[in-house]
Amino acid sequence: xxxxxxxxxxxxxxxxxxxLTLEEREEFVELMLREVVSxxxxxxxxxxxxxxxxxxxxxxxxxVNVVPSEYDLNEAINAYLEQESRPIFIIMADLPLVRAKxxxxxxxxxxxxxxxxxxxxxxxxxxxKDPSNYHVKYYGxxxxxxxxxxxxxxxxxxxxxxxxxxxxxxxxxxxVEIMLHGHGNSQxxxxxxxxxxxxxxxxxxxxxxxx
Numbered sequence: 001x002x003x004x005x006x007x008x009x010x011x012x013x014x015x016x017x018x019x020l021t022l023e024e025r026e027e028f029v030e031l032m033l034r035e036v037v038s039x040x041x042x043x044x045x046x047x048x049x050x051x052x053x054x055x056x057x058x059x060x061x062x063x064v065n066v067v068p069s070e071y072d073l074n075e076a077i078n079a080y081l082e083q084e085s086r087p088i089f090i091i092m093a094d095l096p097l098v099r100a101k102x103x104x105x106x107x108x109x110x111x112x113x114x115x116x117x118x119x120x121x122x123x124x125x126x127x128x129k130d131p132s133n134y135h136v137k138y139y140g141x142x143x144x145x146x147x148x149x150x151x152x153x154x155x156x157x158x159x160x161x162x163x164x165x166x167x168x169x170x171x172x173x174x175x176v177e178i179m180l181h182g183h184g185n186s187q188x189x190x191x192x193x194x195x196x197x198x199x200x201x202x203x204x205x206x207x208x209x210x211x
Contacts, residue, residue, distance in 0.1 A: 001107055002086055003040050003048045005064075006073055007033055007093040009056045019172040019194070019207045030059065031186040032169065035096040037062050038184065043103035045089060051076055073138050081131040090126045090136070092118075096178055096186040097164040105160070112155035116165045117143040124165055176205045 011022065012029040020028060033050070040048055048064040058066045069076040081088065089107060091098070106114050106127050113134060116125035121141040128134045133153050137145040150157045167177050178190045180203065194205040 001045055001047075001089055002084070003045045003089045003091060004067075004077070004080060005033065005036060005048065005050045005091055005093050006077065007050050007052045007056060007058065009052075013094070013170065015170050016172060016175075019175060019205070024193075028186070028189055029093065031184075031189055032096040033093045034059075034062065035182075035184050035186050036091060036093055036098055037064060039098045039100050039103060040089075040091070042100035043107070045103065045107075049080075050093075051080065074136055077138075078135045081128070081135060084131040086131075087127065087129045088131050090128070092124050092168060094168045094170070095124055095165060096169065096184070097167050097181050099164065099183075102160075102162055102165055109158050109160075110156075111158040113146075113150045114158045114160050115143065115146050115150075116160045116162060118166055118168050119170075122168070124168055125160070172207050173204055176203050179203075179205065 009026050009029055013025045016025050037048060049067045050058050050064050051067045051069060052058060053070060054068045058064065067080065071079060077090065106125065112129050114127040115123060118124040121143050123138065123142040123146050126136065126146060133155065135149060137149060147157060164181065167174065169175065169178065175190050175194060176196060178187050179196055182190070197204050197206045
């Protein structure tokens, strides 16, 4: 089993700009990448490829393989899959709530494809047993895209339902989930910068300018 992590650091996470500066966002996405890599290694996945454009620096101390690509996300991943014969675990870099147990559960499944849906119809993880019989189609309702691709390829599918893995960090209100459920340096980074506001409905972070 190999893992593939698509990663973007340069000008990352513009939707977090109400809460974090560009420099802070770029630092934060690197911390989230570290959490994902750490959980993969704890789960026993030692061969980890980080797919990124050449201008996105990947820290050398992570001990991962950097796969540079100028293609867009779908083209880059599909070109990668065409060259692989071993099972591939594709996981997004903005999932700091992931734990090793989630990864162990997913890779132990016997289905051809395991899909973890993200918020709003996205796809946060795909575990593919036979890369030669599958391709990806991110953007838009990618969860439905990936289910339909599996159906068209006669692949057996398991939908892995997990709050922790469905929580990608894109918007300022997502940051509270790291404060509540996170771990490691990404949680420390958020808790040092924000206070948590609680009310009758739900907890949220206190962003500058909030009432």
